Amino acid sequence: SQTIHQWPATLVQPVGSPLSLECTVEGTSNPNLYWYRQAAGRGLQLLFYSVGIGQISSEVPQNLSASRPQDRQFILSSKKLLLSDSGFYLCAWTGGAGYGYTFGSGTRLTVV
Amino acid sequence: EDQVTQSPEALRLQEGESSSLNCSYTVSGLRGLFWYRQDPGKGPEFLFTLYSAGEEKEKERLKATLTKKESFLHITAPKPEDSATYLCAVQAGGSYIPTFGRGTSLIVHP
Numbered sequence: 001s002q003t004i005h006q007w008p009a010t011l012v013q014p015v016g017s018p019l020s021l022e023c024t025v026e027g028t029s030n031p032n033l034y035w036y037r038q039a040a041g042r043g044l045q046l047l048f049y050s051v052g053i054g055q056i057s058s059e060v061p062q063n064l065s066a067s068r069p070q071d072r073q074f075i076l077s078s079k080k081l082l083l084s085d086s087g088f089y090l091c092a093w094t095g096g097a098g099y100g101y102t103f104g105s106g107t108r109l110t111v112v
Numbered sequence: 113e114d115q116v117t118q119s120p121e122a123l124r125l126q127e128g129e130s131s132s133l134n135c136s137y138t139v140s141g142l143r144g145l146f147w148y149r150q151d152p153g154k155g156p157e158f159l160f161t162l163y164s165a166g167e168e169k170e171k172e173r174l175k176a177t178l179t180k181k182e183s184f185l186h187i188t189a190p191k192p193e194d195s196a197t198y199l200c201a202v203q204a205g206g207s208y209i210p211t212f213g214r215g216t217s218l219i220v221h222p
Binding site (some may be wrong): 006032042043044046049051059088090092097098099100101102103104105106108 | 143144146148153154155156157158160161163199203206207208209210212213214215
């Protein structure tokens with residue numbers, strides 16, 4: 001069966017520090033991968049998605065970046081965090097268009 | 113532009129009191145409509161995919177229905193463990209990206 005792993009679960013980082021969140025999927029190949037952010041009381045905001053290794057599409061211009069170094073690995077990064085980067089970050093995968101997402105357990109990021 | 117509106121924003125029910133959540137949508141060529149359940153502090157959990165008007169799917173106390181303009185998530189005789197935020201999303205044909213609604217927060221009191 002397919003599983004998705006996302007870590008860490010919680011993170012407190014100072015303003016200006018770097019960020020690296022990792023997501024891996026097991027039990028499938030060539031998944032579509034996604035990074036979302038969910039702010040308190042707001043909906044899901046798509047940050048990045050990838051349909052293949054090295055293929056990254058950015059939905060929102062900001063100080064975050066994403067990379068897909070391996071087929072089932074998706075990394076969200078920042079060189080310098082801002083206070084506004086605080087939120088709940090979710091990784092998700094799907095087998096293709098028309099299929100529902102499987103979400104990771106999320107990372108609660110607090111920038112202080 | 114695809115749009116999804118969920119109502120109500122919040123719903124409080126007594127245990128056993130059946131009700132429905134609404135998801136109204138506009139999309140250019142529906143590929144799929146999705147329902148998710150999200151517990152506080154966790155990632156959303158996939159519930160259903162509906163592909164065409166008239167389709168219905170059930171899971172325990174939940175039943176999802178679909179028309180050309182909206183979807184309903186019917187909750188029959190809810191229990192406190194059904195308390196969660198329910199998210200609706202639509203995906204247009206040819207798109208990898210679904211559009212999510214803001215969700216309905218459901219609280220079921222014992």
